[in-house]
Amino acid sequence: MLPLPTLPQVVDATSALALIDVLQAALRDAGHTDRMRAPPPQPTTCCGRGCNGCVWEGYFDxxxxxxxxxxxxxxxxxxxxx
Known part of the structure; x- marks a missing residue:
């Protein structure tokens, strides 16, 4: 078993992409790319008003x-x- 990667804390879109990159690299190194589904796509419909139940909340979940x-x-x- 390969050591688990150090994961960045997800606080925004940039750190979310960093997390995905780290995990996809680790999965590739372990030979598991064909066994893992694609990460969730980033939202494209955010209005930027800080709505309760923002699409970004669902993305981060x-x-x-x-x-x-x-x-x-x-x-x-x-x-x-x-």
Whole structure:
């Protein structure tokens, strides 16, 4: 098993992309890219007014589930070599 990567704290769109990059690289290194679904797409409909229930809140929630799934794959045995 490869060591788990150090994950950036997600506080905005930039740090969310950094988290995705780190985890996708770790999944690639472990040979799990074909077993992991794509990360959630960033919202494109935010109005910027800080609405309660903003689309970014849903994105960050979805990203938490994606991160958990990626980490679960990373703690499994490495993918078999072809």
């Amino acid at each position: 979805a990203l938490v589930f994606w991160r958990e799934d990626a980490l679960a794959l990373l703690v499994e045995a490495p993918a078999p070599s072809a």
